[in-house]
Amino acid sequence: MTVERDYDDLARIDRTHVSLYNDQGVYSDEMERIFYRSWIYVAHESEIPNPGDYKTTFMGDVPVIVTRSENNEINVVINRCTHRGVAVCPLEKGNTPSFVCQYHGWEFGMDGELLAVSMPRGYNEGELDFKSLGLVSAKKVESYRGIIFASLLSVPDISLDEKLRGVKEYIDMYMDFSPVGEIVVGNSGVNKHYYNANWKIQTEGSVEGYHAPVTHATAFDIMIRKMGMPDNYQGYGTKGMDGGYGNNLLEVYSLPDEAVYKRWPAEYIDLMIEKHGKERAMHVLRHRFNLVIFPNLALLEYQFRVIRPMGVDKTEVRMYHTMLKDAPDEINTRRVREHEFFYSPAAFGGPDDYAMFDRAGQGMKAEMVPWILFNRGIKSEEVDEHGRRYGGHTQETQQRAPYFEYRRLMKLGSQS
Amino acid sequence: MSANNSEQMTRAEAEDFLFAEACLLDQGEVNEWRKLFTADALYWLPYSRDVNVDPTKHVSIIYDDMEMLDERIKRLQSGACHAQIPGSRTQHSVNNVRVKTVDGVVIIDSYLTLHEYRANRQDRFYPLQTMAANCEHKLVKQDGEWKMTSKKVVLLNCDGEIYDLSFLI
Ligand code: FES
Ligand SMILES: [Fe+2]
Numbered sequence: 001m002t003v004e005r006d007y008d009d010l011a012r013i014d015r016t017h018v019s020l021y022n023d024q025g026v027y028s029d030e031m032e033r034i035f036y037r038s039w040i041y042v043a044h045e046s047e048i049p050n051p052g053d054y055k056t057t058f059m060g061d062v063p064v065i066v067t068r069s070e071n072n073e074i075n076v077v078i079n080r081c082t083h084r085g086v087a088v089c090p091l092e093k094g095n096t097p098s099f100v101c102q103y104h105g106w107e108f109g110m111d112g113e114l115l116a117v118s119m120p121r122g123y124n125e126g127e128l129d130f131k132s133l134g135l136v137s138a139k140k141v142e143s144y145r146g147i148i149f150a151s152l153l154s155v156p157d158i159s160l161d162e163k164l165r166g167v168k169e170y171i172d173m174y175m176d177f178s179p180v181g182e183i184v185v186g187n188s189g190v191n192k193h194y195y196n197a198n199w200k201i202q203t204e205g206s207v208e209g210y211h212a213p214v215t216h217a218t219a220f221d222i223m224i225r226k227m228g229m230p231d232n233y234q235g236y237g238t239k240g241m242d243g244g245y246g247n248n249l250l251e252v253y254s255l256p257d258e259a260v261y262k263r264w265p266a267e268y269i270d271l272m273i274e275k276h277g278k279e280r281a282m283h284v285l286r287h288r289f290n291l292v293i294f295p296n297l298a299l300l301e302y303q304f305r306v307i308r309p310m311g312v313d314k315t316e317v318r319m320y321h322t323m324l325k326d327a328p329d330e331i332n333t334r335r336v337r338e339h340e341f342f343y344s345p346a347a348f349g350g351p352d353d354y355a356m357f358d359r360a361g362q363g364m365k366a367e368m369v370p371w372i373l374f375n376r377g378i379k380s381e382e383v384d385e386h387g388r389r390y391g392g393h394t395q396e397t398q399q400r401a402p403y404f405e406y407r408r409l410m411k412l413g414s415q416s
Numbered sequence: 417m418s419a420n421n422s423e424q425m426t427r428a429e430a431e432d433f434l435f436a437e438a439c440l441l442d443q444g445e446v447n448e449w450r451k452l453f454t455a456d457a458l459y460w461l462p463y464s465r466d467v468n469v470d471p472t473k474h475v476s477i478i479y480d481d482m483e484m485l486d487e488r489i490k491r492l493q494s495g496a497c498h499a500q501i502p503g504s505r506t507q508h509s510v511n512n513v514r515v516k517t518v519d520g521v522v523i524i525d526s527y528l529t530l531h532e533y534r535a536n537r538q539d540r541f542y543p544l545q546t547m548a549a550n551c552e553h554k555l556v557k558q559d560g561e562w563k564m565t566s567k568k569v570v571l572l573n574c575d576g577e578i579y580d581l582s583f584l585i
Contacts (some may be wrong), residue, residue, distance in 0.1 A: 188473055188475055189474050190575075191463075191475070192575075192578065193577070194577055194579065218496045218497065219491075222491075316577065321475045332473065333472040333473070336471075336472065336473065336474065336476075339475055340475045340478075340479060344476070344478065345579070345581040346582060346585075348487075351499035351581070352497065352498040352499050352582075354579075354580060355499040355501075355580075358539075362538060362539045
C-alpha cells in the first residue's frame with residue numbers, strides 16, 4: 001500500500017512544496033491523474049491538414065499518434081502495437097494510408113482499427129480478435145479553433161467548452177490576428193529546447209511578469225529601441241489573470257489606438273479593419289499576452305509552446321512558430337524575425353530563461369528548504385463577474401492559478 | 417557588388433583566413449572578429465538543412481545584420497547574458513575547405529567541428545559539447561583585405577533538440 005499524499009498541503013494556495021518538483025512518486029501521480037485523465041494539448045489542425053496526415057507526440061510519457069483519416073476525422077491513438085508493444089509509427093510526421101508495424105506486419109487504420117495481420121493462417125480459430133486489438137484510442141478528442149485536445153484514459157469530468165470558458169476570448173484574439181481568423185502552426189519553424197528540471201517550472205515560467213525586467217533587461221531594451229515595443233508598456237493595462245481550471249494569462253499590454261498605429265503598419269491595420277470590422281480589429285491589435293492552457297500548452301505572441309515532461313527532472317519544450325493566414329508577407333516576416341530574436345537557442349531571451357530553469361533544478365535539490373513561494377500580490381487580487389482573479393503582471397496570480405486545477409485533479413484522481 | 421573576376425583565393429589562403437577567424441573567436445577577440453565583416457554583411461544560422469529555405473518565411477537560429485550582430489556582441493560583453501555565466505570556451509576546428517569564385521565573390525565551403533565547455537559551473541560536470549556544421553563564407557576584398565559579406569553556419573542538428581547556443585559560432 002502506498003501512502004496517499006496530501007496535495008492540499010503540498011500545493012498550498014500561496015506556496016508549493018519542493019517535492020512536487022523532485023519526487024518520482026508525485027510525478028507518477030501527475031501522469032496518472034493529470035496527463036492521462038484530463039484535457040491535454042496534442043496538435044493544431046494545421047499541422048495535419050490533409051487526409052492521411054499524422055504527427056506523433058506525447059501525452060505525458062505516452063507516445064501517441066494524431067491522425068487525420070480519409071473522412072477528415074481527427075484521431076489520437078497510442079503508438080504501441082497491440083501485438084508485442086512495438087511503436088507502429090517511427091516518424092515525427094508524415095502521410096500514410098495506414099500504419100504497418102514493421103515487427104510482424106500488423107496493419108492499423110488511421111483510427112487505430114486492426115485491419116490485417118501477416119500470415120494470418122498461423123492463428124487458429126479464436127486466437128486473434130480483430131475487434132479488441134486496435135491501437136488504443138484516446139477516450140476523448142475535441143478541438144477549439146483548430147487546437148486539438150485529448151484525454152487519454154477517461155472522459156474528463158468537465159467538457160472542453162467548460163475547461164476553456166475563462167480564456168476563450170484570448171484564444172479567439174490569438175487567431176484573429178489573422179485577417180481570416182486562421183493560423184498555421186509549426187510550418188515556419190520549431191524551436192526544440194530542453195532543460196534539467198521539472199515541467200511545472202516552464203508552466204509557471206510562461207507567464208512570468210516578475211522576472212522579465214531582471215532576466216531580460218538587455219532583450220527588452222532592444223525590443224523597445226528596435227521592435228516597436230512601447231517603452232512605457234507597463235502603463236498599458238498589464239495584468240495577470242487566473243482564467244480558471246489552471247489556465248492563466250499574462251497580459252503584456254493593451255495599447256491605446258495611437259500606440260497600435262506605432263506597433264503595426266497601416267496596411268495591416270486597414271486589412272484587419274476591412275475583414276473584422278473596426279471595433280474587433282482594434283480590440284485584437286491592442287493586445288499582447290502569454291496564455292497558459294494547463295498543463296502543457298502556452299500561446300505566446302508568435303508561438304504555440306508545448307511542454308513535455310520527460311521524467312521528474314527533465315523537460316522538453318517545443319516552440320511551434322505560428323504564421324497568420326492571409327496576412328501581408330511583411331507581417332509574417334516580422335513574426336519570424338521577432339520570434340527568433342527572443343526564443344532561438346542563440347537568441348536574446350530564451351537561453352537566459354533556460355539557464356534560470358536549470359539553476360532551479362540545481363537549487364531545488366535542497367529539499368530541507370521546502371517551499372517555493374507564490375504569495376506575491378495575494379492580498380490585492382480582484383475578481384471579475386466570471387470569477388476570474390486578477391493581479392498585477394509582476395505579481396504571482398498566474399503562478400498560483402495552475403495549482404487550483406492541480407489540487408482538484410490530483411485529489412479527484414486519488415478517488416478513481 | 418561589381419563583377420570582378422580578378423579576385424581569386426587559393427585553398428591555402430582560404431584556410432589561413434578561416435583559421436585566423438576561428439582563432440579570434442576562440443580567444444575571445446570578438447571585436448576583432450566583428451571587423452572581418454563588411455557593413456552590409458549577414459551572419460546566419462538557419463534552422464533547416466534545406467538549401468532553399470526562405471529566411472523571411474522560416475525562423476532561423478540567428479539571422480543578424482550587422483546592427484543586430486553589434487547588439488548581440490554588446491549584450492554578450494555586458495555581463496547580463498545570464499546563459500553565458502559562466503562563459504563558454506570554444507574550439508573551432510576547420511576542415512574540408514573548398515574555394516570557388518562566383519561573380520567576383522569568393523565562396524569558401526568548409527566543415528566545422530566545434531567543441532564547447534563551461535568551467536566554473538556550480539553544478540560541475542558540464543559535459544563537453546561537440547557540434548558539427550557546414551559553413552559557407554562569402555568574401556570580397558575591401559582596401560586590400562578580405563572581408564566577409566556573409567557567414568552561414570548550418571549545424572548538422574540544426575532542426576533537432578539543442579541545449580543552448582548562447583556563444584558565438
Ligand atoms: S509487435 Fe507489431 S506486429 Fe508484432
Ligand atoms: Fe523569460
